[in-house]
Every structure is written in C-alpha cells, then in structure tokens.
Amino acid sequence: MIEKHQLLRSIIAAGLIALTASAIGTHASAQTRLQTRSFVCGTSNGAPATIARTNRGDVPVIRWTSDRFRDAGYSPERRCLEVSARFQQYFRNGKLNYLTTGIMNNQQVVCVADRVEGDCTGLLFTLKRGSDPSQVLNNLLDVRVRASGPLNESTSRVYIDMSEYLKQAAVEEQPNSQSDSPVW
Numbered sequence: 001m002i003e004k005h006q007l008l009r010s011i012i013a014a015g016l017i018a019l020t021a022s023a024i025g026t027h028a029s030a031q032t033r034l035q036t037r038s039f040v041c042g043t044s045n046g047a048p049a050t051i052a053r054t055n056r057g058d059v060p061v062i063r064w065t066s067d068r069f070r071d072a073g074y075s076p077e078r079r080c081l082e083v084s085a086r087f088q089q090y091f092r093n094g095k096l097n098y099l100t101t102g103i104m105n106n107q108q109v110v111c112v113a114d115r116v117e118g119d120c121t122g123l124l125f126t127l128k129r130g131s132d133p134s135q136v137l138n139n140l141l142d143v144r145v146r147a148s149g150p151l152n153e154s155t156s157r158v159y160i161d162m163s164e165y166l167k168q169a170a171v172e173e174q175p176n177s178q179s180d181s182p183v184w
Contacts, residue, residue, distance in 0.1 A: 036166055039087035041080040044172055048080035050087055057171035061087070062140045068128050083125050090122050099124070099141070099160040101133035108133050110140070116159045134158040141165065 042051045044060035052059040062083070064076035074082075090096040090112050098113045102120035108127040111120035127136055137158055 036091065039084050039091055041077075041084040048076045050080060050084040051172075052087075052166055052169075054166055054171070059166055059169045060172055061165075061169075079125065086122070086124050090124075095122055096162050099137060099162060100157050101127075101137055102157070110137055113159065118159075 037053045037055070039061070040051050040053065042049055042058070044051065044063050048064040049060045050062040050064070052061050062080075064080045064083075066076065069075075069079060087096065095112055095114065098116060098118065100111060100113045100118075100120065102109055102111050102113075104111065104120060104123055104126075108129070108131060109120065110124045110127065110133070112122045112124060113119060114121055127133055134157060137160065141160060
C-alpha cells in the first residue's frame with residue numbers, strides 16, 4: 001500500500017513538473033510574440049522598407065533599394081508590400097522563428113524555418129540567379145555578428161533568429177508607415 005502511494009506521488013509530481021515547464025515555455029513564447037506587434041511596409045531612409053512594430057519602437061527589417069526585379073514587374077514598393085504581408089502572415093501564425101535561405105521551385109529564396117538547420121517552411125522572397133544567398137540575407141538585414149547575436153551559421157546556411165534580431169536591431173525615430181495592416 002505504501003508503494004502505491006509513493007508511486008502515485010511520483011506520478012503527480014512528474015505531472016506537475018511537466019505542467020510547470022510547459023507553462024514557462026508558453027509564457028516565454030508569448031513574451032517574445034508580445035515584443036513585436038506587427039510587420040508593415042513603410043519607408044526608411046527614403047526607401048520602401050519592411051518594418052517591425054515592436055514595443056521598443058519601429059525596426060526596419062529590410063530596405064528595398066534594388067531595382068533588379070523591376071523588369072519582372074516587381075518594383076521595390078511592390079516587393080515591400082508583398083514581402084511585408086508575408087512577414088505579417090508568418091508572424092501571426094507563429095512561424096516567424098528563423099530567416100534562412102533555401103531552394104523552392106528550383107530557385108534560391110529567403111524563407112522562414114522553425115529551427116536552426118531546419119528546412120524552409122515558408123517563402124519570403126526569391127533571389128536573383130547568381131546571388132550568394134547567405135550574403136544577400138546578411139546584407140539585407142544588416143546583421144552584425146555579436147557574441148549572443150541573432151546570427152547562427154551552419155555548415156551550409158545562415159539562420160537569423162528573428163526574436164534576437166528584433167531585440168538588438170536599431171529602432172528608427174519616425175519611419176513612415178504606408179499601412180497599419182499589410183496588404184498584397
């Protein structure tokens with residue numbers, strides 16, 4: 001009888017530990033999500049920019065200055081609107097964990113991944129043929145390597161932790177947002 005009580009106590013204790021760990025993980029995840037409210041297309045330094053609205057202020061994530069896709073019908077403004085909407089969609093769905101590069105439809109892309117070394121789980125945008133994907137990703141986000149920075153380099157790809165990036169990235173004084181809710 002005593003062994004049954006000890007077993008029952010052990011099971012209850014293990015269950016409470018598991019529930020507590022789960023609650024802490026959920027709280028930490030919710031805290032990270034609360035730090036960023038939305039992603040919009042606006043302007044930064046006179047260029048169209050994907051902007052993260054955070055509790056610290058507005059953080060320009062990508063400045064769209066290249067005209068390399070204009071011939072295909074994608075002006076910097078259009079790319080800003082479309083990619084900002086994708087950022088918002090992945091953010092809203094809890095899938096904006098890491099930015100990385102990969103291949104989708106036989107084209108090099110910048111995409112989202114759920115973990116370091118993870119595969120692309122969603123397209124952000126396509127890269128021009130012949131580009132160095134890791135260099136493009138670093139340049140677009142103007143990533144600075146720090147001891148505890150957002151940059152994780154695997155043997156083949158760069159992974160940028162978006163939570164860490166948004167915590168460390170510079171906040172702009174008054175970026176000009178074109179839309180409070182991203183549109184396609």
